[in-house]
Amino acid sequence: MKKLSQSKALIRKKAAGLCLEKHCRRKARKQRTRCNTCASRRWRAANPIHYLWINLRHHAKQRGHAFTITRAEWAAFCKRTKYHEEKGRDPDSLTVERKNENQGYHFWNITVLRHAENRRRSYVKYFAHAGIDYAKEPWENPL
Numbered sequence: 801m802k803k804l805s806q807s808k809a810l811i812r813k814k815a816a817g818l819c820l821e822k823h824c825r826r827k828a829r830k831q832r833t834r835c836n837t838c839a840s841r842r843w844r845a846a847n848p849i850h851y852l853w854i855n856l857r858h859h860a861k862q863r864g865h866a867f868t869i870t871r872a873e874w875a876a877f878c879k880r881t882k883y884h885e886e887k888g889r890d891p892d893s894l895t896v897e898r899k900n901e902n903q904g905y906h907f908w909n910i911t912v913l914r915h916a917e918n919r920r921r922s923y924v925k926y927f928a929h930a931g932i933d934y935a936k937e938p939w940e941n942p943l
């Protein structure tokens with residue numbers, strides 16, 4: 801019974817030119833069955849590795865870093881490191897790290913690093929720059 805009512809809703813949405821995705825009320829694209837938002841969400845879900853590659857390339861360009869990683873190289877990187885499965889915002893999630901920070905995103909220059917470790921490295925660099933010895937107690941340093 802439920803399936804019948806669902807397909808009725810689909811028929812109604814189709815006739816009205818609306819996106820066929822569940823709970824979506826936007827208009828479908830011309831000659832298409834889904835709206836832009838739902839279509840790109842479906843594409844991202846179906847092609848997570850390709851999506852992450854585009855994302856990384858985009859952000860590299862935004863930050864003015866060179867980017868020469870091909871799609872095949874990126875796929876191999878993800879397969880080896882499981883980056884696409886463990887990436888995220890938690891301290892334990894993986895990030896893409898450039899081994900040599902003076903070089904851009906090249907296949908030989910990227911590796912994975914946990915978020916926490918990536919943050920720690922940037923702090924260590926900051927304290928070293930400020931003349932603070934990380935090995936000493938806080939009150940033993942000038943500031």
Ligand SMILES: [Zn+2]
Pocket residue numbers: 819820821824825826834835836837838839
């Ligand atoms: Zn939609």
